[in-house]
Amino acid sequence: MSSRFVIPRPSWAGRCAAFDDRVFGAEAWPLAVWEHELGSTAASYRVLVRGGGIAALPEILALGGVSAGVDAEILTLGVAEAARGQGIGGELLDELLEIAWAGGAEQVFLEVRAGEAGAAARHLYGTRGFEIVGERPNYYHGEDALIMRSTLGNREHYNPRH
Template sequence: MTAELRVATLDDLQTLVDLEAVTFPEDPWTPFMLADELSSPASRYWIATNEAGDPVGYGGVKVGGDQADVMTIGVAPHARGRGVGRAILDALLDWARQAGAAEIFLDVRPSNEGAIALYNSRGFVEIGRRPRYFRNPVEEAVEMRAPLTRARAKTTTK
């Protein structure tokens, strides 16, 4: 699958709400949370579309000083395993680096082995755990970090 990426705007709020509902049905972000992210000058979100132009994924990053945080990456269930998440993550890493961040952080469920493998392939390493971070179901978070130079260098690998 070839995913086309475009920067999301506040006009894309309903698209993100819809993607959030199918991607994380157990614990979706609220429309208010998503609108707040889309409105923040410190954040940048992308929407991935398939060949037909249908939205199949999204992701966002927030930069503050020399640090960045991957806020979310979500890929619709029918589009997983086709490189959509990788394309979104690479866009997040590139923008964070361009915005001046030297390192980037994220939290992921330990049960999300596919995401952890993707993050490892981009230079992320586990730096800790946060007990009871995720809800529905309750699960700890694996905290991960990558220096953006190393994370970016890894993006050339298939």
């Protein structure tokens, strides 16, 4: 069954919060944050969904967001556990980066776990030209975060769509 990106409206806040909770557990954003974020113009969110129709809601495979501005930030990026390792995270990251570059970003930042739990994400970000530019000690309740950055110059080099 084919998947597609959709823009989650504020009415999707509950579904996004539930997905976020499954992927990030204690680090997930509360429902009130999702309600605020999905109604805000300061950031863009995308969900990759599969299926759905008249009687059924589509299944959320992945959820991510990026802030607007010259210095943009990947705010969240998660793929359903059963759907990992198939390139979906890369597809979503490419979509978010295109939104950022098209919106005038010159660089995009993100924070990622410094330990083993962040290994897949760090690898994924590296494939899109992100480099480590700093660290935030103890950012994740006892685990350090690395700050990574990709610049506009990487756009064509790392995105197969260009």
